[in-house]
Amino acid sequence: MATIHYTDAEGTTTDVEATVGDSVMETAVRNGVPGIVAECGGSLSCATCHVFVRADDFEALPAMEEMEDEMLYGTAVDREDTSRLSCQVRVTEGMDLHVTTPETQI
Ligand code: FES
Numbered sequence: 001m002a003t004i005h006y007t008d009a010e011g012t013t014t015d016v017e018a019t020v021g022d023s024v025m026e027t028a029v030r031n032g033v034p035g036i037v038a039e040c041g042g043s044l045s046c047a048t049c050h051v052f053v054r055a056d057d058f059e060a061l062p063a064m065e066e067m068e069d070e071m072l073y074g075t076a077v078d079r080e081d082t083s084r085l086s087c088q089v090r091v092t093e094g095m096d097l098h099v100t101t102p103e104t105q106i
Helices: 024-030 055-060 066-074
Strands: 002-007 013-018 050-053 083-085 096-100
Touching: 002 024, 013 024, 050 055, 055 096, 066 083
Parallel strands: 002 096
Antiparallel strands: 002 013, 050 083, 050 096
């Protein structure tokens, strides 16, 4: 079992039971969570799936690849130290991940 907690820019949180192996982006889109656009469908070419990960959760995630790091410079809202592209973060067993979506993705 895994749970992703999505908080929007206004502070409203949606908790979703996630499927292991899905991405954090796919989990949001499939469950109607607002705030993640995912224009490219997860092919790492749009940066509209930007999220801010809670600091302690961020440390526990696998490190990002270079391409994701580069794409994060193209987000609508400037990246922060704990920014990730949610299509590149996979749900793992027991995950309890807290992310905040930016006020806009476009
Ligand atoms: Fe396009 Fe993540 S969905 S980069």
